[in-house]
Amino acid sequence: MGGAATDNSTGLLVAQARAGDRAAQRQLFEQWQRPIYGYLRQMVRDDELAADLTQETFVKALRNLPRLSDPEAFRSWLFRIAVNLVRDRRSTVVEPLEAAGEPVDPQGEPSRQVLRDELRAAVDQAVAQLSAEHREVVVLHHLQGLDLPAISRLLRLPAGTVKSRLARARDVLRRKLAPYVEE
């Protein structure tokens, strides 16, 4: 997990995209749309809104590319834009946190695919029920694979705050997902 990797090719693509090369811009989009959409989808819990915010993230990023001093920092920069879009939206709209569907019944006789789907739904639902602050760090760390210092820089929070939020969130998730993680 963790989405696309940042490497030299990203730096090169950023330089080309900055010069207005539409093909390079598209390549950057293709490279990063999945992690960005994945993050936004987990945060706003709405497919259509997540798609719209993904587009907005890339439009802002590509338009302001000349302001990015270090092309290698493209990933954090992109996530920063996405995080800010979610936060702006959070300040004006109350999130439908409980709208995560029916509780999943862990009992039953499922096929492997059904089991995978059920597990995914259960994780999705458990993450959805976290507070926005806890969800943010869980999604960035566990689902996007960002390390703690990167999250701390991205969210502009002290490392200790990120750690304590993550620990608390893990504890909540461990309880919510008990039927799937207890032996």
Next chain:
Amino acid sequence: MNCEVCQRELAAHDLPDQPARRQAAVEAHLAQCPECRHELAVLRRTAALLASQPLDEPPAGLWQGVEARLAQPTPWRLPRWTYAGAAALVAVLAVAVWPPAEEFRATPYLRDHYRVSLGGPLGDAATGDVLAALAEETQ
């Protein structure tokens, strides 16, 4: 360390840069407590379960929307500092132009108040006039 304290620490146990003393205390407790070891294993399975979840797939055709928006002219916006500058200017003007409050004159109030209370046992017209005169002097 007892089980309650240990289990409170476990969710952060695998996170980097934990205080060494706390980690050592947790390790020491874990070495002799199967229940807390089980709890740690469950927490680790929870983290692994989260990490194993595939990211949601974005719908097809998002790039077309991005490209269309990029083709539109950039919305015109004032730089952020202009808003702060405008607010500061309004504040300065407000202080400079606002009419000063009318000067408070104590004498008429003192005199009236005293005359109203004349009916009381300590009422004394001469004292009232002296007070009013003193107040006038100090203004």
